[in-house]
Amino acid sequence: MRIQVAWLCITLLVSTTFIDSQALAQSRKDSINVFIKKQMQNGHIPGLQLAIIRNGHIDQLSAYGLANVEYQIRTTDQNVFAINSMTKAFVGVAIMQLAEQEKLRINDPIGNYIDSLPTAWQSLTIQQLLTNTSGLPNIIDQYEHVLGQGQEQAAWTEVKALPIEFKPGERFSYNQTGYVILGKIINRLSGVAFTQFIEDNQFKVAGMNLTRFGDSSDLIPNSAGGYTRVKNVNGKWLSRDEKDPLGVDFIKFPVFFRTATGILSTAQDMAHWLIALQSGKLLKKKESLEALWTPARLTNGQVSGFNELTNGYALGWPTVTRDEHPAVAPVGGFRSALFVYPKDDLSIVVLTNLQGANPEWFIDEIAGYYLPDMHKANGFGLSSSLKTLRTELLKKGFTNAIPIAKTLQQKNASFHLKEDQLNSWAYYLASENKTQEALAIFKLTVALYPQSANAYDSLGEGYDMVGDKASAIQNYKRSLELDATNQNAANQIARLSKTP
Template identity: 30%
Template sequence: MLLYAPLLLRFAAYAFAPPTEAEIDQFLAKAQTKVNAPGMSVAIVRNGKLAYAKGFGFADVEGKVPASGQTVYRLGSVTKQFTATVIMQLVQERKLALDDPIRRHIPDLPAAWEKITVRNLLNHTSGIYNYTGLPHMMDKMVLRHTEPRGIVKTVEDRPLEFEPGSRWDYSNTGYEVLGLIAEKVDGQPLGESLKKRIFRPLGMGSTYFTLDGKIARRHAKGYTVRNGKLADADPIDMSWPYAAGSMESTVVDLAKWDAALYGDKILPQAALKQMWTETVLSTGNKTGYGFGWALGEVNGAPIIEHGGGIPGFTTDIRRAPSHGLTVIVLTNSDNGDPGGVAGRLMGFLDPELTLAAAAGIPDNDPATTALARSTFESVLSGNLDRSKLSPQMAKLLTPEFLAGAKAQLNAAGPLIAFTLLAATDEPGLKHRTYAVTLGETTLKFQFDLSADGIIQGMSLHG
């Protein structure tokens, strides 16, 4: 479960003087003490110009190395927007098309994947099983070095989770396949494509695509919270995250990336608009996701965002293009809440970007809501009844995963509200979306329940 931007009470519009640098410092110093990470770096970008870049706390606690705007962090899934951009560049060059079947480019992929297109991979509608949910993946398999094709092979014998295009389900595997396609079409390793196509043209000299475990200069040390105490993060061989999460960068370099998104240097605006267009499923339902970016709005203002989580680090980049404002938050703990900080900071900088309290809809099935709430509360307490989980969910929600989720969620604050936002049913399956408020942070909790009372899906995001 990832914590992304919070929903806060909107305060009335009035003449507003932007906060001073000292006030921002004070706001972020306080936020850093609550973010559940020893170190945090933050950048504020206004109309493509870097307006603020500082660090708070420690990049290395034992060495007493302070975090700064130049501290390098692992980005996790923030990598996906870069992989998606390389794919869109290749589309612009007519080297592939969004609706190409993926087996056209990688013929030895399973025959069962023949209907999956490049577009399905970009927007998480492929139905390919997410390899990070495999048993022992995160505690054993990721310790060994692998090759990109080897990552995909771990799930090739599994049936598709659904017909491509009919559902949305976040899949790191899909982005690993995109990396393979980019390498095949571009004729070079993905890291070289990223370097030549994005990092060098934008002057992102402290940004890396790391598969070999080498440590960059000024690199933050990753931490976790274990048994209530700060501890070194679990190790991971960086060959596994690959196209879904192997980048490292600084808030200053990511500000350069944000600036490029206002122009045409990396991609034409028409192509970027495609990336920022919400995916609509074959059922007509919307997904809140484009190509490598999550999409939403605050008081009518579009929000383009993505978070990342990888052992030792959590990250977030949150853009409000109509207001010319971007906030980038990187932390060196996998229990951190950078999305919450980014959302609160954006509202602090511009009151029009402070979210209103979530408005609920009439609840015609209170029994399902009661079950959803009790399930969520059991995650908070660490007493989830695993017999109520589908086999797939039981494999995904390992005891280690749940322990981390418990620590992260409880750090956000007590459960204050549980509000129904959306309810849709299909034969044998109920889909529910709730606004869950923990302290000052409000998140969307998605809950899928089959007719026999088994939990088929459960996720939490902004």
Template identity: 30%
Template sequence: MKNISLSFLLILCIFQQSFAQLNQKLDSIIQTEFSDPHAPGGVFLVSQKGKTLYEKAFGKANIELDFNMVSGNVFEIGSMTKQFTAIAVLILESQGKLSVNDPVSKYIPDYPSGNLITIHHLLTHTSGIKDFTKIKSLQYIAQKEMTPKQMVDFFKNETPDFKPGEKFEYNNAGYVILGYLIELVSGERYEDFIRKNIFEKAGMKNSYYASDRKIIRNRAYGYHQKTDGYVNKTIISFSVPFASGSLMSTVEDMVRWQHALNTGLILDAAHINKAFTAYTLNNGEKFTYGYGWHLKDINGIPSREHGGSIFGFKSMAVYVPSLDLYVIGFSNCDCHSPTQVVKDMAKAVVNAVKK
């Protein structure tokens, strides 16, 4: 018994030592980009098999009020919104209300070449539609309250960049159309559909459709960095990015989101797996994007990832299915990107877990 106890204590000490070393490694990775405690900062979290391995906040959530960042702060997540939009489309497909193979013209009859562009093309960024972020006149509507139809009308007559399915080119306009289709098919506003069918079912109590006017508890304020210091973020109408980038969340809620995907809380496995499938172009060439996620790898181990950027905020998350490992980081200044930080954190944890 004495030998068993000594062995257990030795194993425990080794585990605690390696865990402390991993924490120090993650701290040092984050501080390469988020080192100033008086500047806008970020929140980072590592979760494996439902257990939080690491969770820390850095810098200020509000510079003017001198409020320190905490792990429960709510951030705008930018293009990470796309994964929610993609799953919402698959929820509607599971209900028999649409098919990802449907042409856009089935729902928007006057959409140019809408008979050639499918929902699948929109989901995979292979539609060829001109991205509205590249249109110069965007500045004139950026602060206007736009309906989904008005947003689609804003860019639908632009000359396409290529034929549907010909190439992969990241595109926000396609996801605006998807948000509009969700409203047309469900009969609900996009934000209501997401709240009822995803946020509430997944237990994401601190996730919202973004607003600068609503009182949102624990909101992290967004900033830009100028040559003479930080300034408050540029105000835009969230009806413009809409279903391509207008959600808000916390790192802990995003862990709940990942859990909901893994356990079928919101959608069956057959439909969810469509989001994590690598598809092919018209010429048979594979590309590394499913529905709302980039399909990558870490040292040969398959991973799913996506980032986001919107005025004043940046976000990034990496999920490694074989290890049930989720790494996420949010920043409340678009001057600090968590993208490489989160990737380096994920690599460090994967290496530690494999040892």
């Protein structure tokens, strides 16, 4: 009887644990779904696919919104999305596969593999091309158009006539020419077109049944199409009018250019690819994967990348180089991104059909549903000084921000609060409806940077948020005094000065 009772207790404990685990997983999925839908609403994102890989398995696969706005067709996991420059990550894998086959070494000069290169190009290394540190002139113009009207020979002739832009390794500069050259190297060493080499050695091996090369001129079954909230005007990306936020995005890439951008895929296929990559099916050697994901060091010893988030660049893979939860993070076309968190055994893929969605800026927050310390609400992403300040403010109140910051500065010479970081944190607090806390940080920013027109502009907005028009106008006026060209301040003063 005692044995039966003990066995019953163990059975109930296991069953309860399993049920609790299921409930936790469902709660997390529900929370992620709510978060994604909020991001889509705020960003006017028509359609989105999500895949989350945890411990080598797909933990969540979801589809949201519309794959086609014109005909109101819902997104499914079968819809194919353009991943644009995420294609470069596949090129990095292809190069490392050739390295494992001992057909090249990534530190070899490209002159070893390509004939008829300008003299200044011949000593550039494969690694410098992959990491965008080569200094090569770009084969696209300021309007994102391929040179030579998209004709391969004309584009190649035109770009070879341009000068090197900087000494190799001196800085990071995003460059498409290097990837065109890498395509030529893959063609030569593999004996097949680079598209075929990638299809055979990655798509097929990983089971990526819906993934292909292509663009808007191709007839693609289940295509999610493309929409945009931005437009290129005189070489600058500008937001579309809020009254007409969406436009159709037509993209066309010559075949020779498709190592730079040319793959279309699904979140599920991308998840299968990441699992295959991390399980040794695509690269056999552990050191190959480590090399693939190691960001380049410039001649000054620093890493460099697109921005403060994707702040490094490895072999076709942008990196999020930081102490807490570092990641490798291919991004593409302002529309799609994936983050691999190697230390956390977690990967997240977000594909959208909107140019301007920039999902890389909210993927960390999705990761926070698995790793709670990654939530912005818990201070993730703040500098060490800001985290120290946040801890004290939570104890003593945000209204004491100015004296608390001054005390921390006096106690610690390394304590430093940057204006842009304070400003970003304040706007985040405002987005979470913590307007009084945001206002306190705006006030602190002005106290620390009293000659900054932008600080006063933001403080004006902070007062506007809490309904204090008089103070808002006062601070917008101060901003104008410091910067007479601040049209936003002038517009806000005119708006706030109108009588109801």
